[in-house]
Amino acid sequence: MVLYDSSTLAGSISGSSSSSSKPPPFPLQREQQQDIDGHLAGAGYKVRSSELRKVAQRLERLETAMVNSPADLSQLASDTIHYNPSDLASWVDSLLSEFALNPTCPYEFVTDPVTNRTVVNDSWTTTATNMPLVHQDVSYEEQSLNNKLPIVTAMEEDSGIRLVHMLMTCAECVQCGDFTLATSFLEDMQGLLTQINTVCGIGKVAGHFIDALSRRIFQGIGGGSIDGGSAFENEILYHHFYEACPYLKFAHFTANQAILEAFVGHECVHVVDFNLMHGLQWPALIQALALRPGGPPLLRLTGIGPPSPDGRDSLREIGLRLAELARSVNVRFAFRGVAASRLEDVKPWMLQVNPKESVAVNSIMQLHRLLGSGPNRNSPIETVLSWIRSLNPKIMTVVEQEANHNQPGFLDRFTEALHYYSTMFDSLEACSVQPDKALAEIYIQREITNVVSCEGSARVERHEPLAKWRTRLSGAGFRPLHLGSNAYKQASMLLTLFSAEGYSVEENDGCLTLGWHNRPLIAASAWQAVPDAPAEFPAPDTHRPS
Amino acid sequence: MVQNHHGTVGENKGKRPKFFINDHVDILIEILKRLDCRSLCVAASVCRLWCTIARNDSLWENLCFRHVSPPPSSVRSVVLALGGYKRLYMGCVRPVRSRLGRVRRASWARDEVQLSLSLFCVDYYERLGGGSNSNGRLVGESSPSSLMFLCKPMNV
Numbered sequence: 001m002v003l004y005d006s007s008t009l010a011g012s013i014s015g016s017s018s019s020s021s022k023p024p025p026f027p028l029q030r031e032q033q034q035d036i037d038g039h040l041a042g043a044g045y046k047v048r049s050s051e052l053r054k055v056a057q058r059l060e061r062l063e064t065a066m067v068n069s070p071a072d073l074s075q076l077a078s079d080t081i082h083y084n085p086s087d088l089a090s091w092v093d094s095l096l097s098e099f100a101l102n103p104t105c106p107y108e109f110v111t112d113p114v115t116n117r118t119v120v121n122d123s124w125t126t127t128a129t130n131m132p133l134v135h136q137d138v139s140y141e142e143q144s145l146n147n148k149l150p151i152v153t154a155m156e157e158d159s160g161i162r163l164v165h166m167l168m169t170c171a172e173c174v175q176c177g178d179f180t181l182a183t184s185f186l187e188d189m190q191g192l193l194t195q196i197n198t199v200c201g202i203g204k205v206a207g208h209f210i211d212a213l214s215r216r217i218f219q220g221i222g223g224g225s226i227d228g229g230s231a232f233e234n235e236i237l238y239h240h241f242y243e244a245c246p247y248l249k250f251a252h253f254t255a256n257q258a259i260l261e262a263f264v265g266h267e268c269v270h271v272v273d274f275n276l277m278h279g280l281q282w283p284a285l286i287q288a289l290a291l292r293p294g295g296p297p298l299l300r301l302t303g304i305g306p307p308s309p310d311g312r313d314s315l316r317e318i319g320l321r322l323a324e325l326a327r328s329v330n331v332r333f334a335f336r337g338v339a340a341s342r343l344e345d346v347k348p349w350m351l352q353v354n355p356k357e358s359v360a361v362n363s364i365m366q367l368h369r370l371l372g373s374g375p376n377r378n379s380p381i382e383t384v385l386s387w388i389r390s391l392n393p394k395i396m397t398v399v400e401q402e403a404n405h406n407q408p409g410f411l412d413r414f415t416e417a418l419h420y421y422s423t424m425f426d427s428l429e430a431c432s433v434q435p436d437k438a439l440a441e442i443y444i445q446r447e448i449t450n451v452v453s454c455e456g457s458a459r460v461e462r463h464e465p466l467a468k469w470r471t472r473l474s475g476a477g478f479r480p481l482h483l484g485s486n487a488y489k490q491a492s493m494l495l496t497l498f499s500a501e502g503y504s505v506e507e508n509d510g511c512l513t514l515g516w517h518n519r520p521l522i523a524a525s526a527w528q529a530v531p532d533a534p535a536e537f538p539a540p541d542t543h544r545p546s
Numbered sequence: 547m548v549q550n551h552h553g554t555v556g557e558n559k560g561k562r563p564k565f566f567i568n569d570h571v572d573i574l575i576e577i578l579k580r581l582d583c584r585s586l587c588v589a590a591s592v593c594r595l596w597c598t599i600a601r602n603d604s605l606w607e608n609l610c611f612r613h614v615s616p617p618p619s620s621v622r623s624v625v626l627a628l629g630g631y632k633r634l635y636m637g638c639v640r641p642v643r644s645r646l647g648r649v650r651r652a653s654w655a656r657d658e659v660q661l662s663l664s665l666f667c668v669d670y671y672e673r674l675g676g677g678s679n680s681n682g683r684l685v686g687e688s689s690p691s692s693l694m695f696l697c698k699p700m701n702v
Contacts, residue, residue, distance in 0.1 A: 253664070283671035284664040290624050291663075321674050325667070328627035493654065493661050497645050 160202035171414040212452035231306040240439035252281040254524040255397035257487040262395035268357040274366040276303030279318040290329040307339035344380035348387045361396040371462040385476040396527040402520040406462040427516035466523040478527040482510035606631035628670040638662035
C-alpha cells in the first residue's frame with residue numbers, strides 16, 4: 001500500500017489526467033464526476049481522488065493503532081464486520097472504529113475547529129458522538145470532516161500547504177495572462193480559507209496575498225495604488241508598526257548610533273531625514289547629543305515628508321515637538337520641513353545646507369521607492385544619489401528591507417514576497433499588544449498589496465537586497481562605513497528586550513541585519529561620499545584618495 | 547513629634563531618650579539610599595516622612611546608577627527635564643535590567659542605562675505629543691507608548 005506523502009500530493013500530478021487532485025485544465029467535470037483515482041483503480045481499489053489525502057492519513061493512524069496495540073489484532077480478525085475493502089475509505093474507517101472502542105489508544109490533543117481551543121480529544125476512549133460514525137451513512141465532504149475526525153491539526157497544516165501551492169499556481173497563471181484559470185483558483189482558495197484558521201499562521205498571510213491577487217486580476221495593475229491611503233493614515237499605521245515589532249526601532253537606533261559617531265568633534269551638524277513621519281527617530285539622537293562629552297552641538301534637522309491636506313502643517317508640528325524636547329535638554333536646535341509628495345521632487349537647494357556644517361543623510365526605507373522607471377524617464381535613483389553626493393555628507397545611513405521584490409518576473413517576485421512576508425507575520429505573532437498588532441498588520445498588508453498588485457510607477461515597494469544596494473551605492477560614488485561594535489551591542493540589547501526569542505542581529509561585512517529565525521528581514525548600512533579625485537592631474541592609477 | 551510618647555511610658559531603664567530614626571533624617575536618607583526598588587516602595591508606605599524622602603529623586607538616581615560608575619553631571623539635568631529619575635527607573639531601567647538579566651554581561655551595565663535613557667527620551671517625546679495626536683488615533687484610546695513592549699510578560 002502506497003502511503004501518499006501530503007506534500008508530494010499537493011504539488012500534484014500533471015501527468016495523469018484522471019488522477020490529479022488539482023482541478024484539470026479544462027473547467028469542467030470537477031463537481032459532477034466522481035473522479036476515481038486511476039492508479040489505485042488499477043490495483044482494485046476505488047478511492048475518489050479528492051479523498052486521497054484523508055484516506056492516507058487514516059491509514060497512517062490505523063498503522064499507528066495497530067502497532068501500538070498488537071493484542072487487538074486478533075480481535076479484528078474475528079469479531080469485526082468489514083465493509084467492502086475495495087471501497088478503501090470506508091473500510092479503513094471501520095477498522096479505525098474497532099480500535100476506537102479500545103481504551104488503550106492514546107489521547108489526542110487537537111484544535112477544535114469551531115471554538116479554536118485546544119481540547120483533549122477523548123473520542124478514542126468514549127463512545128461519544130464525535131467518534132467516527134462509520135456504521136452510518138458516511139459522507140466525506142469537507143464540512144463533515146471537521147466534526148467527525150480528530151486529525152484536524154494535521155488537516156489544517158495540510159490545507160495550509162495546499163493553499164500555498166495554489167497561490168503559486170495562481171500567480172503563474174497571472175504571469176502567463178490566463179486570467180480565467182486564475183479566477184477559478186481564487187475561488188478555490190477562498191473556499192479553502194474558510195476551513196483553516198485565518199487568525200494566525202499561514203492562513204492570515206495567505207488571505208492577504210489572495211486579496212492582492214484578486215486586486216491585480218480584477219482591478220488591473222495600478223488599481224491597487226497605495227496612495228489611496230492618506231498621509232495621515234500612513235503615519236498612524238507606521239507608528240503602530242513601530243510599536244509592535246522591533247524593525248523600525250532597530251533601524252532608528254542603529255542609524256542614530258552611526259550618526260552620533262560620525263558627528264564626534266563637530267559643532268555644527270545638519271541631519272536630513274528623508275521621511276520624517278512622527279519624528280520618532282530623533283529624540284534619542286537629541287538626548288545622546290545632549291550627553292556627549294564636550295557638550296551638544298548646534299543641531300539642524302531638515303525633515304522631508306508628504307504635504308498635509310486641509311491646511312495642517314504636520315511637518316511643522318513635529319518640528320515644534322522636537323524643538324521643545326531639545327529645549328528641555330539644552331540642545332540648540334533648528335528645524336526645517338520640506339513638503340514633497342515624492343522624494344525625486346526634492347532639490348538640494350531646498351535643504352539649505354550650509355557649507356560649514358557636517359551633514360548626515362538618513363534614509364529609512366525610502367531609497368527603494370526611487371527604483372521605478374517609467375516609459376519616458378529613467379529611474380530617479382541616480383539623480384537623487386548624485387545630489388546627495390553633492391552635499392558631501394559625513395555619513396549617509398540607509399536602512400532597507402532585505403528582500404528581492406524588484407525582479408521583473410511576476411512569479412519570482414510573488415514567491416519571494418510570500419516567503420518574506422510570512423516570516424514577518426510570524427515574527428509579529430510574538431507581539432501581544434493590541435491595537436498595535438492589528439494596525440501593524442494593515443501596514444504590512446499595504447506593502448504586500450503594492451508589491452503584488454501594482455506595476456509601473458504605482459509600484460513603489462521595490463525592495464532590493466543589501467548586495468544590490470552595495471553595488472548600486474558603490475557605483476554612485478559612495479564607500480561603506482562599518483557600523484561598529486557599539487551599534488551591534490545596542491542592537492543586541494534592544495532585541496533582548498523584546499519578548500520574542502526569535503529575533504537575531506547579524507553583522508554582514510560592516511552592515512547589520514535584523515532577522516527572524518536567521519532570515520534577515522531588514523538591513524542597516526552606512527555610507528560616505530568618496531571625494532572626487534582632482535581633475536587637473538589624472539593619476540596614473542585609478543586608486544582614489546580616501 | 548512622637549518623641550514625647552516615650553516619656554509617658556514607664557521606662558525602668560532610666561530617663562535617657564530612645565533613639566528614634568525619624569529624628570535623624572540624614573541617617574535615614576543614607577539608609578534608604580541603599581535599598582533596592584521593592585524595599586524602597588515598601589518604605590514609602592511607612593509614614594509621611596519616609597514617603598516624602600522616598601519620593602526624592604536623588605534616591606532613585608542612586609538606584610539607576612548603582613552598578614555603574616557615576617555619570618557626568620550633565621546627565622542629571624537631562625533626566626530631570628525628561629521626567630525624573632523615579633520615572634526613568636520604574637519605566638525603563640527596571641524592566642531593561644530584568645529583561646537583560648538573563649543574558650547580563652558585566653560590560654553591559656553602562657549600556658543598559660544608556661539604552662534606558664534613549665527609550666525614556668522617546669517616551670517623553672510621545673507624551674509631549676499626546677495632546678496633538680489625540681484626535682488622530684484610529685482606535686481612540688491611549689496613544690501608543692513605545693515603552694509598552696517593556697511591560698509585557700516575557701515568553702520564556
